[in-house]
Amino acid sequence: KAGVTQTPRYLIKTRGQQVTLSCSPISGHRSVSWYQQTPGQGLQFLFEYFSETQRNKGNFPGRFSGRQFSNSRSEMNVSTLELGDSALYLCASSLSLTDQYFGPGTRLLVL
Amino acid sequence: GIQVEQSPPDLILQEGANSTLRCNFSDSVNNLQWFHQNPWGQLINLFYIPSGTKQNGRLSATTVATERYSLLYISSSQTTDSGVYFCAVDLGPARQLTFGSGTQLTVLP
Numbered sequence: 459k460a461g462v463t464q465t466p467r468y469l470i471k472t473r474g475q476q477v478t479l480s481c482s483p484i485s486g487h488r489s490v491s492w493y494q495q496t497p498g499q500g501l502q503f504l505f506e507y508f509s510e511t512q513r514n515k516g517n518f519p520g521r522f523s524g525r526q527f528s529n530s531r532s533e534m535n536v537s538t539l540e541l542g543d544s545a546l547y548l549c550a551s552s553l554s555l556t557d558q559y560f561g562p563g564t565r566l567l568v569l
Numbered sequence: 570g571i572q573v574e575q576s577p578p579d580l581i582l583q584e585g586a587n588s589t590l591r592c593n594f595s596d597s598v599n600n601l602q603w604f605h606q607n608p609w610g611q612l613i614n615l616f617y618i619p620s621g622t623k624q625n626g627r628l629s630a631t632t633v634a635t636e637r638y639s640l641l642y643i644s645s646s647q648t649t650d651s652g653v654y655f656c657a658v659d660l661g662p663a664r665q666l667t668f669g670s671g672t673q674l675t676v677l678p
Binding site for chain 1 (some may be wrong): 600602604609610611612613614617655657664665666667668670671
């Protein structure tokens with residue numbers, strides 16, 4: 459069974475731009491979560507989607523948004539990028555109430 | 570929110586040594602997982618262990634939910650065990666993992 463895939467793997471943007479990251483979960487998994495990892499703040503929860511509905515949202519500004527499609531694939535969008543948005547963005551998928559499996563991540567650098 | 574503390578923050582071992590990593594959490598949890606983050610950033614599932622004991626090869630884990638802690642044991646460590654080990658918990662039902670700050674393990678040849 460294929461694992462969680464994320465695209466793109468690396469991205470360089472400039473301040474003020476926007477970016478869209480994509481995540482394809484493990485087949486059959488309906489829950490997709492997004493996390494941000496930075497050296498200063500560690501791993502932090504962004505949001506979780508289940509059956510196209512956002513079930514939970516972390517403490518991030520409204521510039522961070524996401525959505526989930528009917529095939530469970532998810533995208534997250536960051537608008538008006540700031541230098542502090544440079545991070546590794548990780549996506550995870552899970553069945554309803556079991557452990558989460560992470561993708562390889564997207565490394566975003568904001569210049 | 571729930572607090573997750575991991576100790577020690579750094580650990581340096583000689584190949585072949587054993588080690589114990591600890592994770593304390595501040596509230597009752599529905600889910601507890603241990604991960605190993607490799608140098609490329611991939612988080613690799615080690616254990617899903619909200620309670621009890623599990624073993625997988627040289628690794629084993631024990632969670633004592635009533636006392637709010639979990640332990641990860643690594644025996645006969647190898648250089649490939651190097652990396653950061655994270656403990657993460659969630660309260661359920663939505664999937665929202667709260668991660669500890671990790672233990673940076675370095676295994677020397």
